[in-house]
Amino acid sequence: MADAEPWKTVKIPPIVQELATGVQEPPSRYVIAEHNRPAVAGSEMPDPIPIVDLSRLSDNCADEVAKLRSALENWGLFLAVGHGMEPSFLGEVMGVARDFFKLPLEEKQKYSNLVNGNEVRIEGYGNDMVVSEKQILDWCDRLYIIVEPENRRIYSLWPTQPPSFRDILSEYTVRCRKIANLFLQNLAKLLDLHEDYFVNMFDENALTYARLNYYPNCPKPDHVFGMKPHTDASVITIVFIDDNVSGLQLQKDGVWYNIPILPNALLVNVGDVMEIMS
Numbered sequence: 001m002a003d004a005e006p007w008k009t010v011k012i013p014p015i016v017q018e019l020a021t022g023v024q025e026p027p028s029r030y031v032i033a034e035h036n037r038p039a040v041a042g043s044e045m046p047d048p049i050p051i052v053d054l055s056r057l058s059d060n061c062a063d064e065v066a067k068l069r070s071a072l073e074n075w076g077l078f079l080a081v082g083h084g085m086e087p088s089f090l091g092e093v094m095g096v097a098r099d100f101f102k103l104p105l106e107e108k109q110k111y112s113n114l115v116n117g118n119e120v121r122i123e124g125y126g127n128d129m130v131v132s133e134k135q136i137l138d139w140c141d142r143l144y145i146i147v148e149p150e151n152r153r154i155y156s157l158w159p160t161q162p163p164s165f166r167d168i169l170s171e172y173t174v175r176c177r178k179i180a181n182l183f184l185q186n187l188a189k190l191l192d193l194h195e196d197y198f199v200n201m202f203d204e205n206a207l208t209y210a211r212l213n214y215y216p217n218c219p220k221p222d223h224v225f226g227m228k229p230h231t232d233a234s235v236i237t238i239v240f241i242d243d244n245v246s247g248l249q250l251q252k253d254g255v256w257y258n259i260p261i262l263p264n265a266l267l268v269n270v271g272d273v274m275e276i277m278s
Contacts, residue, residue: 012114013127016141018105020216029137030224037222042249042258049259050075052268054179055082057186069190077250077269079262080238085175087264092164093172094242099162100143101214111143111157124157139224141214147173148208169210176238177208183236183268191278198277202235215245234271241267 019027050071056064071078100108113124120129125143143159146152147169159165184198191197215226226247241248241261248259248267259267 011130011133012118012120013130013137015105015108015126016139017101017214017216020139020218023219025219026139026224029135030139032136032223032225042256045257045260050078051262051265052078052080053082054080054182055084057082058182065186065190068186072187072190072270075250075252076275077267079265080179080268081262081265083175083179083266085172085264085266089171090240090264092168093240096162096165096168097212100159100165100212101141103159103161107161108159111159113144123154136225136228138227139215139218139221140226141216143210143212145210146207147210148177148206149204152207173208173210179238179266179268180236187274187278198235198274206235215247232269232271233273235274235277236271237269239267239269241265 013029050067052067052071053061053064057068068078108125111125113121113126115121120126123145125141127141128138130137145157146154155166158169181199184202185195188195188197188199213227218224229251239248241259243261243263246258246261249256250259251257
């Protein structure tokens with residue numbers, strides 16, 4: 001398959017991981033306005049993030065269905081446990097991600113999202129596209145690739161190091177698909193639709209992306225965004241959070257709250273597409 005159509009960018013930002021090793025404070029292009037800095041610190045949750053046990057949901061447990069309904073009506077996301085991914089497997093997933101970002105820059109740039117030196121494609125390793133000279137940059141590097149359907153994968157952008165990267169990401173994708181389908185079936189039932197209503201909409205041609213984010217240490221972390229405020233332009237997003245990296249937040253009623261880390265849980269977030277559809 002041909003690579004996705006690249007876009008011209010205003011300026012190619014540096015790899016943040018490399019930049020961070022030689023600065024005493026973040027460059028001005030990364031520094032957010034003072035009035036936005038309280039949002040970086042975030043607030044503690046007034047109520048716990050909903051936790052849904054997917055194994056009980058799969059068994060049609062009424063209590064778990066009620067938890068899911070409450071989570072979607074009040075938060076738009078939940079922490080998923082009982083998802084069937086063993087801690088050892090999740091450790092492998094996080095391990096290959098960490099090992100990739102530990103590779104020498106020359107190795108990682110084999111999978112660069114740059115084309116012809118001044119164009120950026122969606123997929124690959126690097127940073128998001130810069131479209132304005134005034135754009136505040138994210139303190140983050142990422143690897144972004146299509147994982148489903150298999151015939152849309154661009155394997156030239158799939159790392160071969162560490163050696164187990166491809167197999168583990170493929171297995172993780174299969175397991176996430178099961179979680180997504182279970183969620184979509186239960187959402188349909190909550191809306192009094194046939195349980196496969198949404199599942200059938202997203203057939204074997206539906207695109208699934210994997211995004212691996214790396215947030216280097218920052219000398220002034222309260223002055224930057226690891227990733228700027230956004231909504232997910234997806235049906236759903238399944239997030240596996242590094243137990244050692246806090247900072248994920250959500251906005252509710254105009255307030256930014258810190259999402260607590262629950263080891264081995266997955267965060268399931270309803271995306272813009274599903275919000276419109278439902």
